[in-house]
Amino acid sequence: MKKAVYRLLLTTSIVATTMSFGMTANAALPFFSTDKDEVPSLAPMLEEATPAIVSIAVEGTQVSRQRVPEMFRHFFGAPNEQVQERPFRGLGSGVIIDAKKGYVVTNNHVVDNADEITVKLTDGRELKAKKLGADEQSDIALLQIDSDNLKAVPLANSDKLRVGDFVVAIGNPFGLSQTVTSGIVSALGRSGLNIGGYEDFIQTDAAINRGNSGGALVNLRGELVGINTAIFGPNGGNVGIGFAIPSNMMKSLVDQIIEYGEVRRGLLGILGQDVDAGLAEAMNLDVNKGAFVSEVSPDSAAEKGGIESGDIITHINGNAVSSFQELRAKIGSMGAGSEVELTILRKGKSSKIEVVLGDATGQVVAAREIHPALEGATLTNGKTERGNDGVEIAELESRSPAARIGLQEGDVIVGVNRTRVNNVAELSRQMEDAQGVIALNIQRGKSSVYLVIR
Structure with missing residues (x-):
């Protein structure tokens, strides 16, 4: 059976899948019970760490847009596109990283399009959360709650992780209350999974399932090493291959959101x-x-x-x-x-x-934000070899929709349906106004090429 990468958000009407792992073994383990009269246990460490791991419930409306074929628009007077709105509910996980300010980190896909976000603590308290910012390409979101007596998890230096370090995944799979699983770091620096624009994942064999998205991957000191994000396996089930966003990467993105309200890459x-x-x-x-x-x-x-x-x-x-x-x-x-x-x-x-x-702010965008056929390309304002302004394909994911229509890294888009475009903003406007078949004028080195999007 074909395997696939799944994000692990558990929803009642829409299911995305997302998870993560993180870890670091250390000789000094203050929360690891080794008393000679006791069985070795992770319980002391988890008693400190688990109050910082929360359940997140979301409600919202998902809007889908579908282009109407030109023949139907002509004969039936239909609009250019059909818009459908679908209410949804979802469950995921999150991690408190600052108790005083009430900062909670989760995955962007857990709270994306959410109109209402509720955070449930391990002591039973339920709090409304405010979304401070998010970064879709790295799948990180920052929430804020207001309450006393919160507990935060300390952050580890994820750059110090080694393959073989023990880690523990904490989250709320399948809508169950808090669940803990253990494993090791299976690999580091995983990329090419096509689940995000920026991939540098920790791979772990700690069991992760739907609903673990946004939960914690901690080391044996109870320190956060990763945010659970995705699994690899048939039908979205756990097969011992999960992925987490490293804590260092998460912290850098969160610091930017706190300072600017957005990620300034x-x-x-x-x-x-x-x-x-x-x-x-x-x-x-x-x-x-x-x-x-x-x-x-x-x-x-x-x-x-x-x-x-x-x-x-x-x-x-x-x-x-x-x-x-x-x-x-x-x-x-x-x-x-x-x-x-x-x-x-x-x-x-x-x-x-x-x-x-x-x-990169305002200069580089994911092309899927402009048109679905361009998904997989990263666009930036650029110039052709002849010195003309245009939109350069700065990066291109293999086997993506953009690659399939014939785009190549280094191409510069200079026109849409014979209308000149000099930058990303102009390309976005022309693509939005274009109807039916779209012809892109590409400068490839010293050659001029036309690519057609139907």
Whole structure:
């Protein structure tokens, strides 16, 4: 049976699936019972951690839009699109990270489109929550509740996790009250799952099921190492492969939401690919992992910092990078203006480079926000080789709708149905106004190409 990645939000009318894991073993475990007269137990640690893990109930309306074929619009006078509204209820999990301010972290898909959010604590209290902000591409949302005597979970440094570290997943699967499962960290830096725009997941075998979305992955000290987000398995059932957003990534995004009310994503300004054995052999490299830089954008943070095409980025802030997607996720979770130390390999020599990230806010958007056929592409304002303004395909997910219509990384969209577009805002307006078949004018290097969306 075919396996798939599922987010783990449990709903009564709509089911999405989302989960997570996190962990870190440590020799000093103050909450781990090892008294010689007692059976070893995680109970002391969980008694401290579980009050910070909450159940989240949401109510809202999901709006779906479907384009009406032109022939029906012509003969029956139908509108350009059909709009359907469907009420829904859902259940998920969340984690209190600041008791004084009442900050609760969960997954964006748990509270997306919610009109009413209710947080239930382990002591039975039910509190209305306010959504302070969210980031769809990393699937993180920040809520706030107002109450005394809250308990927060301390944060661990998820960059210190190792494969094999013990972890415990805490959440509310299938609408049941709080449930605890245990496992280990199975892998780190997982990406390419196509469940989010920025993927750098912790993989765990701790049992996670529907409703665990937004719950906690903690280490044996009771510290938060991840936010449960997704599972991999047939029919959405647990098969021991789950994924969590690392706590460091979550904290960086939450800090931006608290300060700005939104995520102001950092921008390095490079295109590239994973380093693998084939590329290493072709270019006579001394490494088989890392992020290969194929192109550096003019006047970008990368160019200003001295990065060149052909460089291999092997570490970010001292932590090893195994793939281009992992680098992209780590950079994308950092705020604009962040200072980053990159370790690069150039012509066999390793060196460190300091860069100050640019601001991607208002420059980079997920193309699916403009048109479903462009899903999987990341768009940014750019220029063609001839110097004309347009919308560049900065990144492209393989086998995505955008890839299937023929788009390629580096393409620059310069027109929609023979109307010139110079930036993302103009592309969005033209795509919204376009009816029926849409023809995109693409500049690909020195060539002009037309791609048709039906």
